[in-house]
Amino acid sequence: MPKIECKRCGTCCVKGGPVLHVDDLPLLDKKIIQARQLVVIRQGEPAYQPASDSVEPAACEMLKVQGVAGSWQCLFFEAATKSCTIHVNRPLECRLLQCQDPAPLLAVSGRDCLNRRDIMAQDDPAIPFIEAFTQCSWHTVHSLLEELDATTLLEIEKIIRTDLFLREEAVHSLKLSLAQELFYFGRPMFQAFCHAGVELSFERGMPRLHLR
Structure with missing residues (x-):
C-alpha cells in the first residue's frame, strides 16, 4: 500500500483549525497553544x-483554534509559505488528518x-459569567425552532x-x-444562528428576528 504524504497545499488549514482533545493537554501545559488562541x-x-x-448542532462543548481576519483559517497557518508555525508540536487532529484517507480523523471527531x-x-x-450563560442555551433555541411561530421567535430573539x-x-x-471573549463565551449567538425560515436584521444595534 503506497504511503500517504501531505502535499502541503494548506487546504485543511484554510478551512479551519483543529478541535483540541485530551491528548493535546501537554501543548497547553507547555504554552505552545494558549487559551487566548x-x-x-x-x-x-x-x-x-x-x-x-x-453544519449540525455540536454534540458537546469543544475548543477550536481561532481563525484569522474574520475567517476560520487556522491561526498557526502561514499562508505565504503554506506552513504551520507549530508543525512539530501540532495537535492530534492535525497529526491524524490525511486528505486521501479521513478515517483516522473521523475516528476521534467529537471524542x-x-x-x-x-x-x-x-x-x-470569568466562571460566574460562564455559568450565567446557561440562560442562552442552544438546546433551548433548537427546541423553540421546532415549533416556530411569532411567539417562539420572540423567545429566541430574547435569548440572542x-x-x-x-x-x-x-x-x-x-x-x-x-x-479572551472568544475563549470564554465563543461567537455571539446571532453570528452562528441560521434558519431558512428566519431573517435576522439589526435595529438600533440590537438583533431582530423576522419570519420569512
Missing part, C-alpha cells in the same frame, strides 16, 4: 461536523474533546439579546480582549 464551540452551537460534512473548565483555573473570575448583554457585561467587568 482558542474559541469555544458551545454545546448545541451550529458547527461543521466532519463525519457528515455538514475526548477539551472544554473550557479543563484548562481554566478554579478561581478564574441576552447573550449579547451578558458578554458585554463580562467584557466590561473583566476588561477582556476579543481573543
